[in-house]
Amino acid sequence: MIQLVNPPKNTWAELSKRPTLPTENLDANVRAIxxxxxxxxxxxxxxxxxxxDQAKLTTLAVSQAEIDASEFEIDIELRTAIEVAxxxxxxxxxxxxxxxxxxxxTPGVRCWRESRPIQRVGIYIPGGTAPLFSTVLMLGIPAQLAGCSEVVLCTPPNAEGKIHPAIRYAAKRIGIKQIFAVGGVQAIAALTFGTESIPAVLKIFGPGxxxxxxxxxxxxxxxxxxDMPAGPSEVxxxxxxxxxxxxxAADLLSQAEHGADSQVVxxxxxxxxxxxxINQVKKQLELVPRASLAAAALANSKAIRFENLVDCFAFSNAFAPEHLILALENAAEYRSLVQNAGSVFLGKYSCESAGDYASGTNHTLPTNGYARQYSGVSLDSFIKKITFQEIDVQGIQNLGPSIEILAAAEGLQAHKNxxxxxxxxxxxxxx
Amino acid sequence: MIQLVNPPKNTWAELSKRPTLPTENLDANVRAIxxxxxxxxxxxxxxxxxxxDQAKLTTLAVSQAEIDASEFEIDIELRTAIEVAxxxxxxxxxxxxxxxxxxxxTPGVRCWRESRPIQRVGIYIPGGTAPLFSTVLMLGIPAQLAGCSEVVLCTPPNAEGKIHPAIRYAAKRIGIKQIFAVGGVQAIAALTFGTESIPAVLKIFGPGxxxxxxxxxxxxxxxxxxDMPAGPSEVxxxxxxxxxxxxxAADLLSQAEHGADSQVVxxxxxxxxxxxxINQVKKQLELVPRASLAAAALANSKAIRFENLVDCFAFSNAFAPEHLILALENAAEYRSLVQNAGSVFLGKYSCESAGDYASGTNHTLPTNGYARQYSGVSLDSFIKKITFQEIDVQGIQNLGPSIEILAAAEGLQAHKNxxxxxxxxxxxxxx
Structure with missing residues (x-):
């Protein structure tokens, strides 16, 4: 870890910068697909x-039989843990x-908001090194609670064309009926435009x-x-x-093992x-199977000493981390100092892993400094709030003369009429 | 108006299409600026x-003296109406x-959300044919309520380099301190990157x-x-x-006068x-000063008869209008049939003008069918909701074993550790 002491404020923006990847050709390649x-x-x-994905498929939809079989492909311990989460x-x-x-x-003017589900939503679950069934829960549960009428899940198959049973099982448990074995840019494209077998959706969720x-x-x-712009995970x-x-050290490592581009501060x-x-990190690193990924992430990560905790919070707000752990005595008392963060963990037993899986908070959170202006995924992400107004005789009499003046002043005569x-x-x- | 009777469902998507403008060169020109x-x-x-804007300025900031003078440049009637709104x-x-x-x-696991303001926001108020001081109120008031620490307003100057006094006055009344005489793409660019005089912001609001x-x-x-993708206004x-x-007819015309591309159904x-x-529209059109704009909009607009109101609502949900007026007896009873709309007006005295100015609902709403997946601007648009979790000894004992199993199943050993x-x-x- 890179160690710093009291870096001056004018260096904070630079210290908060996440590594950027060149995107010129990437955009062109992605657009072509x-x-x-x-x-x-x-x-x-x-x-x-x-x-x-090296998978030769003839059909993209995962069959109901495969979805139902998942229950017998994972053990009871995992099924129970999924239930707890x-x-x-x-x-x-x-x-x-x-x-x-x-x-x-105004007397006679009643206003309110009502929520309506976004009718068709797409959930993208990455493949790669870990079967992220936890993300199925994090996105599928609020979609179900919101009442979205179609929830379409896309996730890449392995080379045999199969989806990990834990992903199928998690989807089944929360009532997702449409699963497609497709990943990457082609999955996002299918959800955007629709294909013969995959329905187009109105909003796409999920990491990648x-x-x-x-x-x-x-x-x-x-x-x-x-849902939001995304980048590598951070703590x-x-x-x-x-x-x-x-x-x-354990919390820093649990972030670092996500990948070489993980941000750890x-x-x-x-x-x-x-x-x-730092000594503990070195010691525990030996126990982590994904040690090479974690070591690469740690090489770019920072340990910074400030004069006082107020400066620590000021820097944290400038960084706007996805996950913020307050390993402080009486941590809850400091929470008004948190201005920008995705999800906050208070006290020594509130580890990030808890929020990643089972505390109940969502783990789809803003990264790359976007916590300054975006919230994480919540029930709100799957609904629209429609405003309603009902104006009676008294209401239009009270408000009407003002509206006439305002509309005329904006030069909108028909609004006045x-x-x-x-x-x-x-x-x-x-x- | 184009008149149709019972158009079959497979034509609804086509009937709901808004006119699109070619954007290839537009994007390149905009990016250059x-x-x-x-x-x-x-x-x-x-x-x-x-x-x-044909304005030769030496400074972009509108001075405090100009802001303060606004009070004496507009009459008391308008000031009072602004107060009502x-x-x-x-x-x-x-x-x-x-x-x-x-x-x-879970016993010992407490989760909640807290709101924090987006610290720096930009408000864009278009110039053009009408001084939209009402939009200053619609965006500035929730920004103030949210507690945004910097609210930066940009609006184009007239050829004399001046901002309409009603815009300056509305901004002053709700505590906006930074007004810049700049419009168009250059205003959005300044708010995005910041310049010597205009601060960069985290989120940009407003029509254009x-x-x-x-x-x-x-x-x-x-x-x-x-705030949201935008397009021409609709009712x-x-x-x-x-x-x-x-x-x-009056409500259709009040939408049509916005511009030739307004959508009226x-x-x-x-x-x-x-x-x-339709007869009333013809009659009232003669009274509208912006009649040529309104007539152009009406030429593309549609009057559709369906067998019953349920079909009307089904078409409306497919169209997903920005403004939806329910000119129905007992209108409120139908509101569960509304799935997709920006703002809804119930009953004969709830005209769109009321919501545009003074009922209290926001008039910055999703157009172009985006009401299927976006809400209009609200207090939520100016805040982030941060999740917090506090887990005590009992909590981690209850949840811990499940988290260990879930993390191991995803192959994330450090999360388990x-x-x-x-x-x-x-x-x-x-x-």
């Missing part, structure tokens, strides 16, 4: 699946449901590598919405002298804690 | 302002504030012509967030036989109401 799938549908998707995630996301509150803004991320960004131009830990260096007002945590006609009719009825 | 402002800052902004908008948006609700998802809209879409690629009216044709189960409304270490320490302390 998008337009090819738009033109040729399933045929193109099947070709790209053979090319990129599912229940916690349900409970927290259910609490995000908004009860419509009617407000009388730089190709998938670029495809989601481009999909925006074709009218699809996306920032703020620790005081009371923190447990063993725990800090430790801030403290205690030189001793930083030293102890719409009110004037109503006021005249009321006058006539009353006379 | 963006990168020029990124490189040369204020100098470039001043040049474009002279080129596009402001109070209603405050009241409705204040009601959108969320009280954090803590949920114990196709150039501004394209600039906002491109700004996304530079890490700025935007769809569903009327039954009890509706007042005069009111319907009338749906009814009554042939008579359609006929009467972060829990195992904590469980071991608790065991040691208890023994």
């Amino acid at each position: 998008l337009t090819d799938v738009q033109k040729r549908g399933d045929a193109a998707v099947l070709e790209y699946t053979e090319k990129f 599912k229940n916690a995630i349900y409970k927290f996301h259910e609490s995000q449901r908004e009860v419509p509150e009617m407000v009388e803004t 590598n730089q190709y998938v991320t670029a495809a989601k960004q481009l999909a925006l131009q074709y009218g699809v919405a996306i 920032l830990v703020i620790a005081d002298k009371h923190a447990n260096p063993e725990f800090i 430790l801030l403290s007002d205690s030189a001793k804690i930083i030293e102890q945590a 719409a009110v004037t006609l109503r006021l005249q009719q009321i006058k006539k009825l009353n006379s | 963006l990168t020029d402002v990124q490189k040369r800052g204020d100098a470039a902004v001043l040049e474009y302002t002279e080129k596009f 402001k109070n209603a908008i405050y009241k409705f948006h204040e009601s959108q504030r969320e009280v954090p609700e803590m949920v114990e998802t 012509n196709q150039y501004v809209t394209a600039a906002k879409q491109l700004a996304l690629q530079y890490g700025v967030a935007i 769809l009216v569903i009327a039954d036989k009890h509706a007042n044709p005069e009111f319907i 009338l749906l009814s189960d009554s042939a008579k109401i359609i006929e009467q409304a 972060a829990v195992t270490l904590r469980l071991q320490q608790i065991k040691k302390l208890n023994s």
